[in-house]
Amino acid sequence: MKITPYLTFDGQARDAFTLYQQVLGGNLEMMTFAQAPEPEHFPAEHRERIMHVCLTLGDFRLMASDTMPGDPACGGAPYEGIKGCSISLHPETITECERVFDGLAEGGQVIMPLEKTFWAERFGMFVDRFGVSWMVNCEPA
Structure with missing residues (x-):
């Protein structure tokens, strides 16, 4: 079994993981909500947010995504960091x-x-x- 930290950002996942890769190295994979199979399910103004990002360093991974404002996964509450x-x-x-x-x-x-x-x-x-x-x-x- 492996344990992978998964972070949630409010629109900063791309910038954060770009920095993490610059400093730590590794392989970076990133997908926006606009790249999802049915992007129309997401508000147009938020489609460039990151749906999933993974930084792989050897056998270890750090993953994240951006939340959507009022996301039910966050209880519909504003992002609190x-x-x-x-x-x-x-x-x-x-x-x-x-x-x-x-x-x-x-x-x-x-x-x-x-x-x-x-x-x-x-x-x-x-x-x-x-x-x-x-x-x-x-x-x-």
Whole structure:
């Protein structure tokens, strides 16, 4: 069994995943609501939102979509952001850890600066400019 984090955005999935691929690498697959078999089922002004996006890094995937305003999948309520979880990354070197942290945290809010801790060569936490919480952890060699 594999576990895959699935994020929901309010129109920022394309920009978020473009950044994630630039920083993390991997293979990016993206589909808009306009590309669905029956796009007329979706409001014309929202058809360029992302219906599904998947970033594949080796055996791991990060997936997402954009919600529609008033989406029943969100209880019909306004979008409230991504809450209650963090994506944890584990680069193998300090250099890679710093590059990933800096690249994803740019324009966001650093919660804990990347620094040496008693359990890791580097650890830091931030919320990126799209509202996604991240932890970056480089364990001792």
